[in-house]
Amino acid sequence: MPESIVTCDNLVKIYKVADLEVVALQGLDLEVAPGEMIAIVGASGSGKSTLLNILSGLDMPSAGGCRVANNDLTRLTSAQRLNYRRYVVGQVWQQSGRNLLPELTAGANVALPQMLSGVKTSERDKRAHELLELVGLNDKFNKRPDQLSGGEQQRCAIAVALANSPQILLADEPTGELDSVTAHEIYDLLRDLNQRLGLTIITVTHDAALAANVDRTIAIRDGRTSTETVRREAELEELHEHMQEASAIIGLSTRTHRESVLIDRAGRLQLPKEAIERLPFNGRAEIRITDDHVELWPLQIENNGNNGTGDQTQTSASKGESH
Numbered sequence: 001m002p003e004s005i006v007t008c009d010n011l012v013k014i015y016k017v018a019d020l021e022v023v024a025l026q027g028l029d030l031e032v033a034p035g036e037m038i039a040i041v042g043a044s045g046s047g048k049s050t051l052l053n054i055l056s057g058l059d060m061p062s063a064g065g066c067r068v069a070n071n072d073l074t075r076l077t078s079a080q081r082l083n084y085r086r087y088v089v090g091q092v093w094q095q096s097g098r099n100l101l102p103e104l105t106a107g108a109n110v111a112l113p114q115m116l117s118g119v120k121t122s123e124r125d126k127r128a129h130e131l132l133e134l135v136g137l138n139d140k141f142n143k144r145p146d147q148l149s150g151g152e153q154q155r156c157a158i159a160v161a162l163a164n165s166p167q168i169l170l171a172d173e174p175t176g177e178l179d180s181v182t183a184h185e186i187y188d189l190l191r192d193l194n195q196r197l198g199l200t201i202i203t204v205t206h207d208a209a210l211a212a213n214v215d216r217t218i219a220i221r222d223g224r225t226s227t228e229t230v231r232r233e234a235e236l237e238e239l240h241e242h243m244q245e246a247s248a249i250i251g252l253s254t255r256t257h258r259e260s261v262l263i264d265r266a267g268r269l270q271l272p273k274e275a276i277e278r279l280p281f282n283g284r285a286e287i288r289i290t291d292d293h294v295e296l297w298p299l300q301i302e303n304n305g306n307n308g309t310g311d312q313t314q315t316s317a318s319k320g321e322s323h
């Protein structure tokens with residue numbers, strides 16, 4: 001695996017509000033490979049935007065490590081931080097008003113970050129045309145944001161974010177204000193840019209359906225990474241090719257749900273929701289350790305009226321395995 005472009009190690013962010021401390025991230029670990037497209041999902045308040053704000057250089061972690069494209073985000077000077085924000089990361093927000101200046105045309109919006117970087121007028125106009133074409137807005141160069149649809153505004157925002165050729169695109173709920181068809185079109189565009197440009201993309205979304213088309217979905221819970229879904233429904237035949245990989249496998253009769261899960265430093269593993277819903281884990285499981293993998297079997301407890309202390313017999317044939 002290539003060296004990670006993003007590494008968060010035990011990342012902590014504490015906001016101080018008056019006398020209160022809000023722990024937004026509490027020991028989050030994350031690795032992203034160059035060229036990967038990942039989605040961060042999680043309930044409201046779980047820390048998704050906090051993570052993105054740190055990765056974008058807008059906010060500083062309170063503790064832990066955070067490196068992005070060889071930049072140690074805990075140690076940047078303000079000049080280095082400005083350069084980082086200008087050239088290493090591009091950012092797209094949910095609200096169009098945060099992405100685009102309303103009085104400028106689409107072309108001028110895309111040219112603006114280049115102007116701030118000292119690019120010549122002729123060059124920046126040429127690049128603005130190229131980028132607007134790349135995002136499917138070649139005929140909108142002279143339109144102002146209020147003359148564009150919501151989806152077109154987000155396409156334009158993506159072009160603005162790419163203006164200075166960043167290595168990473170960070171998108172915080174980029175489709176949060178769009179209908180579902182347009183939202184899928186924006187995710188298709190992001191996927192296309194990811195593949196054509198080799199761009200690393202980290203998006204935040206509430207919508208699991210949108211997250212299905214990315215390489216990896218990372219769920220955050222209470223400021224920590226809880227599960228990582230590499231691929232959701234894999235055919236059983238495909239599964240055998242991947243038996244050596246470190247992943248949790250939940251066997252079903254014809255189809256298989258395959259998901260990577262994190263095991264923390266204390267050895268704790270959190271099972272995916274699907275596993276708990278589909279198999280009768282009932283609070284206890286049997287672990288079988290073999291030479292090259294670990295199996296996790298539900299224990300079905302026979303209740304002999306001696307709840308909690310009676311004989312426990314495994315009667316289920318349902319299985320889960322961890323390799």
Ligand SMILES: Nc1ncnc2c1ncn2[C@@H]1O[C@H](COP(=O)(O)OP(=O)(O)OP(=O)(O)O)[C@@H](O)[C@H]1O
Pocket residue numbers: 015016017022023024042043044045046047048049050051
């Ligand atoms: N600037 C801030 N000052 C104080 N507390 C903050 C600040 N920003 C975020 N928080 C708190 O940190 C926690 C995580 O917030 P964050 O916005 O990262 O969550 P989120 O997962 O992005 O939520 P949502 O999906 O609603 O946007 C929340 O409890 C939030 O109230």
